[in-house]
Amino acid sequence: MLSCIVILLSAILLAIPMGEWCKKVMNQEIPFIQKSEHKILKFLHISSREMNWKQYFASILVFSLLSFIVLFLILLANGMEAWMAFNTTCSFITNTNWQSYDPQTSLNWITQAAGMSVQNFISAAIGICVVFVLIRGLINKETSALGNFWQDLIGCLVYILLPLNLVAALILGAQGVPMNLENQASSALLEAVAIDSSGQLLEDATIQEDIVYLDGQEVKDATILTQQNIPSGLAASQIAIKQSGTNGGGISAANAANPYENPTPLTNIVENVLILLLPMALCFSFGFMIKNNKQGWAIFAAMLILFVLALLFGMIPEMQAMNMEGKEARLGIAQSAFWSISTTAASNGSVNSALNSMTPMSSMICMILMQVGEVVFGGVGSGLYGMIAFIVLSVFIAGLMVGRTPEFLQKKIEPYEMKRALILCLATPVCILLGSALFSLCPPAGIEQGAHGFSQILYAFTSQGANNGSAMGGFVMSEALFNGVGGVIMLLARYVPIFATLAMAGSLGMKKKVALSAGVLKTDSSLFVFLLIVVVLLIGALSFFPALALGPIAQFLG
């Protein structure tokens, strides 16, 4: 429990200076950084001219398309099945890191490093770029220039993500996370074990002379295992970015529950802090950028209150039930539950326990955190721009109630912005509802019956539709239809909001600023924070109440 408090406090304390640093880098306030960015651009023969929102969006699309092609080809070259490769590629370029594949057995260390890690960096950087474009749109007056994507990207990669992850990787490496150029190591088991044809461990089986017996009967299709595989490769660096970039895709199926990904109490704390750090920091960057720290704190407060509520309702049922199922004994209930809440709040998706074994109420909290659109800290960048869209919606209703047409940060909210904000807020619910409805009608193979089975479907599409990446599992994920639909959903849930955010930024940047007065609604007051929380929960609740009633709630109430 104490470690949970340590994690939360250190994340907040580190987030403030980190926020200041992000602002300095993205605002090109440090001459050295600016110069070096220009040099790199010049070397690459890329213009450093500022772009309008369409040019910016086009650059992101082109870059993402290139990323897609490269990663897709790498995965195919690794021998991955095409739909699986499609799903995985979509998953990594969209900062989701949903893993339909088994990372330990299907990818070699080079692919992990050159394919997965690279996308982890890039997708996180794009998130930061997009949110800064939106902030520039809010600050700018009557201009269409919103910054240069390539310059922003270099700034993010070289001066924000690289140093942060260098430090993180060193700590993780020093604590025993592998960092070598090998695929996987093997070691002999002390005692051979048997598994059945579906991969289930036969716990009560006895093995005599390579024949498996269960209750005295021979099990014909059983396999005997005598070796275990240990994940290896450039793990420390990949795990650092998977946490700090809210990616989440690990090098083993067990993710951070695997001792080689998360070996010590310290690494558990460091990794959990990294999950929250950048999404929190960007709230403060926002305040610094608009020169109204109180506004940054207000957004942070709204997120933090939602997060603390989630911790209360998510951790208490786990601890009350003393639910050790699916958890690492060395981490315990509190740290496992805290991690699960963090990873679903911050759109990370890495896990240090089995979500499938969570109590129904706790798993519902995890789903709600994603279903509200990953805005409780959320993904790097995407959490904040999602939250700003909710602010626009809140301001719209609240603004009318004070007798003015709505405005945010002295910019009028008109039909154009309203459309974009709605697209931004509703893309996630639409993706989730569509995916889970489709697979409820044609359930995937191996799915459990009843409410828990439905929760698994709902969770799978909630995770993909919210670009989270964590999974409850529980059914066969290698089906082409599942991977195809999942991949498309991840792409839509990522690029539609990016489009909406950039379009909104473009139109906001062209607007004049209206004057402040006592009649203008304050968006940094505690009342507004309260309203924002209500709006976030309301949109989530109205969209998902029926689904949750048939899933975790039905499971809970029986």
Added chain:
Amino acid sequence: MHMNSTMIKRAVFDSFKKLDPRTQIQNPVMFLVYLSAIAVTLIYLAGWLGFANTHSMYTLTIALLLWFTCLFANFAEAIAEGRGKAQADSLRKAKKDIEAFRIESIETKETITKVNSTQLHKGDLVLVEAGMLIPADGDVIEGAASIDESAITGESAPVIREAGGDRSAVSGGTRVLSDSIVVQISQEAGEGFLDKMIAMVEGASRKKTPNEIALQIFLLALTLIFILVVLAMYGFSEFAAQEQGIPNPTSITTLIALLVCLAPTTIGALLSAIGIAGMSRLNQENVLAMSGRAIEAAGDVDVLLLDKTGTITLGNRQAVAFLPVEGVEERELALAATLSSLADDTPEGRSVLQLAKERYQIEREKDAAMEFIPFSAMTRMSGVLFGSYQIRKGAADSVKAFVQKNKIAWPKETDKLVEKIARSGGTPLVVLENERVLGVIHLKDIIKEGVQEKFEDMRKMGIKTIMITGDNPLTAAAIAAEAGVDDFLAQATPEGKLAMIKDYQKKGHLVAMTGDGTNDAPALAQADVAVAMNTGTQAAKEAGNMVDLDSSPTKLIQIVKIGKQLLMTRGALTTFSIANDAAKYFAIIPALFTTIYPGLEVLNIMHLHSSESAILSAVLFNALIIVALIPLALKGVKYRELPANKLLAQNLLVYGLGGIITPFIGIKLIDMIITLFIG
């Protein structure tokens, strides 16, 4: 709003007329209800004809309730339009074909051609004699007449219109009571003020405002997500039902019922009524807005340019003292002042006579030998000449300039007196007799009662008040301080006003002003809310986006209030409508799913009788709440002068929390009643 039975009858009739799909599609949220009503009716008919197994009281009742929901929404709009239609009808009476006397030129006004008013064109000249109706909008180019404008303004006292100056505009359909005038037509037939007015009050040319469009997008997006939620729910419950081996409990009828309950139908149904009612409230104040956009802008206005006279001070300044310079008797000054004011028919002039009579029993009559110099904006002096004797009185700086030009001595003491009066907020008028400055008349502005409080309220709401006056800066500052305005524009000129508006707009403010003169037109065109006086010129009326038929300068404050109230009503009802959904979920979800998971009965916190009564109660509540909120939509929510955050807190409490609680009570009550009947 007063309602009479004819208005209600007409509204009921119109509610049915509005069931035309072409009308329904204008409002996407209600169009969904409309389609739902058709769908459920067809389902019922299919069952009745034996095509499907859905022939039941339940389906029929849902179908009827959905049709009623549509009708209630139509009724809300129709009743809001009712007042405007009634007003338009009475205006139309004034707009019949009028016989006009067309003339070729002023010189040849004896030769008239009788034509119908519809045949008149812009630029035509017409002669209008006493007792005749003015055939079309225009400007008086010769003569003066008293005119009965009650057909437009509702005000029975006649007004004077005369050639030249700022009171030359006449409107078609008004009646000349005395004298005859020559009018140059300024509008083609059918485009006149009366036509515009009829179109405006009737709401025929009402376009959706940007804010209304933005809100409609929001409502539409919510509706779309609910369509998806309901469709997905079918899939979800199919999955759950299969396991239990029972049929899917969510029938199409029930899904549609749930969809209609969840969709923001309350605000969807009342949205246009709110807009029309806001326009209508403005009409009741005798203000005509040329667009709905102007009313919305009024809500956003944060700088008010208020004319001092009539708004801040009582129109009439009063003479309170005669202050002679050394060597002049006070009586001497009073006499000179009286003589110079004999022809001055303004309240100020009369007050000078009054004061002289009270203090020194001076009474004089006009004399044929006297030649009066009228006041002009150029000289800012007036006076009287008889023979070689002359008296002039006027603003201190104009008299001083005149004195210096004519090399007359200007006693130093005069400056002191002038400054003393100006500092106290009074207006000094210097009196000059032949080549001698006699002294100063102290005119005092009487500040209206209660304006300080009014401006304080405005300040709380973040609205800056700016006093516009022709006074010198000293006087203006004193009055501004006493009245409690935030700023003032002294010695205001039309150019000065325009510059000031542009300056505020550059800083991001929205500015409202009133104006009447032709030279106000540029400033009116620049201002965000520009109220032209009905007494004003055609140019002023065309430049403004509102016309105040009462020509009252205080109207601006009322207009801002109506604008804010309109937006607040929209926001409050949206909040209420969305907050209602919580209870509807708690009514319908357990009703649907307890057959699959009996444990979900716990969610039936209202303890509704059965699943069918729960759904019926929710749908019925959804329909009835529209009717229940019509009065609020028409009247507007309660308006208070409070800072934004307090307003928000109050409205959130009433319409947010109220919106969550009310349907729980309402649905439970309806369920109890239904249970009573069905048993």
